Amino acid sequence: MIEELIGIVPVFATYYLVALGHGFFEKSGVLNLAIDGLFVLGATIAFALAAYTLNPWIGVIGSSIVCSLFGVFIAYVATKLPVSHGALGLSLMFLGYGLSLVVGIPVSNYVYAKALNPSTYTVPATDTVLVVLLASSILIGVVLHYVLDRTKLGAMIKASGEDPHVAEALGVDVVRTRVIAGVIGYALIGLGSAYFTLVWRSGWDPKIYLLGHGWIAFAISLAAGRQPILTMLTASLFAGLVRHQYVVQVALGLSTEIAKMLPFIVALASMTLFYVTPFKRKMASPKSLGKPYYREERTV
């Protein structure tokens, strides 16, 4: 039992951090459809750097840095230019898939040629490591909750997401705020995606872009209304479901295809559930999520 629970930790940490970063960024009003592509890219970069340097922590840091650069780019372009957040996000998603193959395949060949044992470049899943992983993830969640709920930055981010025109009129620099949210959010997405290759899977597989873990994190965040603390709950639930997919599958007598859809079905169900409860207002998406922002547009 304990072992089962411990086995979930890397899955949880990956999902939770990615979902946290995603939700934090989206709170600022930028629709983040690039998530799955950049998750894959982050995971790949972490793997590549770790394998070359034989130091997983360089992989973790590198992935965070690269992803936060993308966060800056998305936040800036989506706010400064009248582009569709959807088109921008999906383009970057495919760019992420492509780049991850370009980077990942040579590295994976290198690992093969050198006959590198994953233990030389991944994080050893000792109990201590897992406890630290779990505690640090939860701590990050609590800090984000504090930032969103109690600080000026949180208010600026929420204001930019609700109505950038009004936020600007109230004195918020919407571009700057969204860039900050993008840096922090994507740093966490990078961190989580690094855990994917370096802790959870201990390795890289060219089919990584077909797995859709970024989308699951998206669903996790959505189902929790982008609230850091609630996300802890949904992330645990999904981590359990994914980790024990076969158990669930057998228990419920589902086909593999249906079982793969399970997280998304649960996401839909939990969203629907929240929306009929009094939580609704707390759970609602930012009003201006994904809307292009033209500064001089509105009158009245």
Place this chain on the structure above:
Amino acid sequence: MSAFLSNKVFSNISKFSREVKPLVSLRGITKKFPGVVALDNVSLDIYPGEILALLGENGAGKSTLVKILYGLYTPDKGEVIVYGEKTKILSPRHAVSKGIVLVPQTPHLIDSLSVLENLIIGLREYGVFARVDLIEDRVREIALSIGIELDPRKPVATLSYTQKQLVSIIRALLLKARVLLVDEATTLLPSREKEKFYTLFRRFTEGGGSVVLITHKVVEALRVADRIAVLKSGRLVGVIDRDRARVEDVRKLMFGKTVTNNLQVRLKRTEHIDGGKRVLEVMGLWVSRWFGDYVVRGVSLSVRRGEVVGIAGIAGNGQEELVQAIVGLVKPVRGSIRLLGVDVTGKGVELTRKLGLGYIPDIPMRYGVSIDNTIEENIAALLVRGKIIKWRRVNEFTSKLIREYDVKAPHPRVPVKVLSGGNLMKVLVSRELAIARSLLVAHNPTRALDEVSARLVRRMIREKAVGEGVGVLLVSEDLDEVLELSDRILVINSGRIVGVFDANRVERERIEELMVA
């Protein structure tokens, strides 16, 4: 602008120019939007210690002017001088740092955030990781000093409109404003509240600040302002000291001569209303607020064909809920509503619309229009009953409405959000008048309109009743409007009808008494 005119403009500044330097000056400001010149070479000085009223009809460019000062728009030409220094105001942040703060008509506040959160995001002296509640004491102190009670930890969504406007004032004080730009922020307030704001503005100017007060109510402007500046079609056509200003002159500057004459035309009345069929019958209606107390308490009323029934009362006495129940937006708890003899109680908007009900809501931005869609689409949305929209006909119809109502818009395909507030209201009114076949429910239909537009709308409503026999339920806080338009007047107080009068034989004082009793 001719040299003659601008000379006249500046020679009129008397008591301020000689003694003190202006806080802010505009020099030759021009701003164009696609299809309109919103401001045309405007020069204006704002002096410390004065309330400067900025008047003009709907779409004259008043909002554009203050938005330039607040850094929301950048002028195409001209310069802004702040405390003697040429300044390009780049953003609201920048304006605030210069002591210039805007209080707009539709509150610039984020509903889902708390008052404190709304306020702290504009305060530069706090770093991004500062705790929101650091400002709580200061906010409470300021609130107390202007005599209002409110819990600044509560979300803005829980505040009334008046409270939201007061939060904007608190914000200005918190930001240590020296120039307060008030863009119709008092227009929608009940008159008693309005007075409070004027007192606050006076106090503010006594401390050396200045207030630019945008309004289209001439009489009010003359009462509270030190100077009056008038804009017409983007041009500054006059600046007058209050002592020398006469209502008639200001009106002429605002509208031109011919139009103002129309203000005197009397409205027609329907004859033989008594014989007419009842289009609306409300019996013993009780409506409660969301999970709350009753706000409409046993109201019964009827409206006949061709009759205008006015409901007079101070805002917040159940009018909103009564109207929403009749239109079908909220379900009453008890009682019945019949439209054209059909029971429509709690059956929704679709049915009442089908029966020919037109509805002019109190806050058009919230209920009346879809602001991202074009004028044409907003009209088509309700006008077209079939599944297929004949756009050519909609376009012709829209163009006709734009002409008839003098809506200031380049063409029918602009999104309604780029219209000025008054013009937006006109689009809505024209659409609803076109739809109304049995009953028109109008809630404060002219509050956001300048006098001439208001007059036009009142005349259209009256003509609808007289000419087409449509019944009208007019709910208005403006007692003059109720007296002028109605055949019968009901007074509402605390959710009850407390008086019924024939409009031909009624004393204004009696109604006022009942309104506040």
